[in-house]
Amino acid sequence: MVVSFMSDFKDVPDKYCPDKSEHIKYNTIFRGIVHLDKLDYTDFLPSHIQYERQRKTFKNLFNSSSDYSCSLFTELDTLKISVSQIRRLRGYAQGFTDIKRGVSCKENRDHHVDYFLYDYENNSPCDDFKVIEEKDNL
Amino acid sequence: MSENIFIETELFGNLFIYDVLMSYIYPRIFICQDDYECKYLFYDISEDEQKDEWIVVKIKKDEYYSIIDGLKSVQSYLFNNKQFYVCKKYLDESDSIECRPATKTEIDYISKTEYFVKDRPIEDIRNETLCAARDSNSNVFDLRFFAGSSRHSIPCNIMADLCNSMSSMFNHISGKKTIVPTVSTAFGSCVVRFTFQDQINLFEEYESTEKIKIMNEIISNDNFLESVEKVEKKKEFISAYTKFMQAVKKTETNVEFMSAFPNSSKVKKISLNVSEIQRHYDDIKTIFKTHENKFEQFGKVIAWDTKSKKFKIEVENRIISGNISQEYDVSRQITINENYNFIMKKYTKMDQSNYTKSETYEVINVIS
Numbered sequence: 001m002v003v004s005f006m007s008d009f010k011d012v013p014d015k016y017c018p019d020k021s022e023h024i025k026y027n028t029i030f031r032g033i034v035h036l037d038k039l040d041y042t043d044f045l046p047s048h049i050q051y052e053r054q055r056k057t058f059k060n061l062f063n064s065s066s067d068y069s070c071s072l073f074t075e076l077d078t079l080k081i082s083v084s085q086i087r088r089l090r091g092y093a094q095g096f097t098d099i100k101r102g103v104s105c106k107e108n109r110d111h112h113v114d115y116f117l118y119d120y121e122n123n124s125p126c127d128d129f130k131v132i133e134e135k136d137n138l
Numbered sequence: 139m140s141e142n143i144f145i146e147t148e149l150f151g152n153l154f155i156y157d158v159l160m161s162y163i164y165p166r167i168f169i170c171q172d173d174y175e176c177k178y179l180f181y182d183i184s185e186d187e188q189k190d191e192w193i194v195v196k197i198k199k200d201e202y203y204s205i206i207d208g209l210k211s212v213q214s215y216l217f218n219n220k221q222f223y224v225c226k227k228y229l230d231e232s233d234s235i236e237c238r239p240a241t242k243t244e245i246d247y248i249s250k251t252e253y254f255v256k257d258r259p260i261e262d263i264r265n266e267t268l269c270a271a272r273d274s275n276s277n278v279f280d281l282r283f284f285a286g287s288s289r290h291s292i293p294c295n296i297m298a299d300l301c302n303s304m305s306s307m308f309n310h311i312s313g314k315k316t317i318v319p320t321v322s323t324a325f326g327s328c329v330v331r332f333t334f335q336d337q338i339n340l341f342e343e344y345e346s347t348e349k350i351k352i353m354n355e356i357i358s359n360d361n362f363l364e365s366v367e368k369v370e371k372k373k374e375f376i377s378a379y380t381k382f383m384q385a386v387k388k389t390e391t392n393v394e395f396m397s398a399f400p401n402s403s404k405v406k407k408i409s410l411n412v413s414e415i416q417r418h419y420d421d422i423k424t425i426f427k428t429h430e431n432k433f434e435q436f437g438k439v440i441a442w443d444t445k446s447k448k449f450k451i452e453v454e455n456r457i458i459s460g461n462i463s464q465e466y467d468v469s470r471q472i473t474i475n476e477n478y479n480f481i482m483k484k485y486t487k488m489d490q491s492n493y494t495k496s497e498t499y500e501v502i503n504v505i506s
Contacts, residue, residue: 057145085181
């Protein structure tokens with residue numbers, strides 16, 4: 001990754017800053033979410049806030065790069081398989097990515113996309129997504 | 139030592155993370171081990187950010203292997219072994235740990251969707267190799283060990299031998315030093331991947347392409363002496379190839395050799411089982427011995443001298459000459475320019491001083 005101009009990102013270490021040139025816009029993309037009634041920024045919260053405790057618990061097994069990005073999937077079926085074992089997630093939302101929110105990178109072979117958000121709290125992508133399906137937590 | 143402890147429980151004692159089976163930001167399904175190397179399967183059922191909750195079952199070693207080999211889902215043991223509930227609450231002053239038998243409500247939080255270990259082997263391994271070649275725009279040569287399982291590691295000394303011998307072999311095929319391939323391990327089973335990031339010439343050919351093809355011929359050919367003919371520096375190559383096959387043999391598993399090229403859609407796959415690998419290794423070790431091969435050959439007699447025990451026959455526009463066996467009945471009349479079916483032996487050996495191959499023929503018998 002190329003180090004970008006730091007003011008784009010809030011408190012993100014250099015090594016996790018993708019350059020804006022890496023941004024790929026996705027018009028249809030999916031995310032596992034917690035709130036079925038109304039999405040808020042906590043559905044896209046970068047894990048360095050949400051998972052600070054787990055970082056202490058799991059130490060070097062904690063994926064630090066995902067502190068500053070939320071996981072999206074280009075295929076709904078792949079998302080369902082990936083989160084099938086995660087009880088906390090209650091549903092799936094569909095939306096799009098936008099450079100004004102952050103940088104969404106090239107998808108990998110597992111249809112996974114890292115979406116690095118500039119300011120997860122004040123510039124959340126929650127308005128760009130809507131809940132499409134409830135997760136079957138059976 | 140205490141830094142490595144994952145969790146301290148009253149029931150199980152100190153637990154250390156042994157293997158992670160599924161991770162989503164952090165480990166969600168994983169294996170822990172206690173001070174006595176007993177294994178525990180942890181399954182995350184957390185809902186609340188304030189605490190981590192797991193269903194934990196004790197599993198045996200063979201049960202652990204059945205999970206990582208992709209034979210059994212984690213649910214197979216979560217529902218059938220005795221379940222415990224472990225909870226870590228994050229409090230301001232210090233965290234609290236709870237560990238007790240799980241209730242039915244808590245057990246019901248386990249997903250009924252069966253989860254098999256994520257890195258289970260890719261069935262379409264050819265496509266994986268081809269994708270790797272195209273993504274890197276380089277020739278790729280994969281060695282796949284433990285096919286059909288989720289084992290993804292080999293001892294480091296074997297890895298070192300594979301890497302050293304691979305680099306050496308490819309140098310000696312052409313007789314000149316070439317770019318050193320990079321090595322990586324690839325997703326799915328135990329795949330050791332050699333990537334050749336060499337330059338392409340004006341004809342859009344990679345230098346390593348021809349070498350990989352020669353390598354494939356050598357691996358797939360039963361006759362090592364014949365297949366190694368295209369190698370420039372035979373002595374050095376044979377030394378490196380011996381080490382290579384020795385390392386492969388040490389894994390004690392069937393091996394798949396796959397090669398892919400970014401400019402082609404074809405992927406070459408050569409499968410060798412354990413006994414075939416052993417035979418390859420034995421063949422290399424005995425290359426200086428004379429190899430004997432008996433066969434039948436139809437041809438026209440050009441010369442036949444029973445006194446000097448020499449013969450010459452014409453076979454499909456080429457000449458074969460050699461010796462007439464001592465056991466041959468010389469009273470049998472042979473007519474020059476006539477065709478016969480000959481029972482022959484071919485003796486092949488490699489000269490130890492200059493590593494050149496020599497072949498000699500012997501007629502054992504003649505059928506009318």
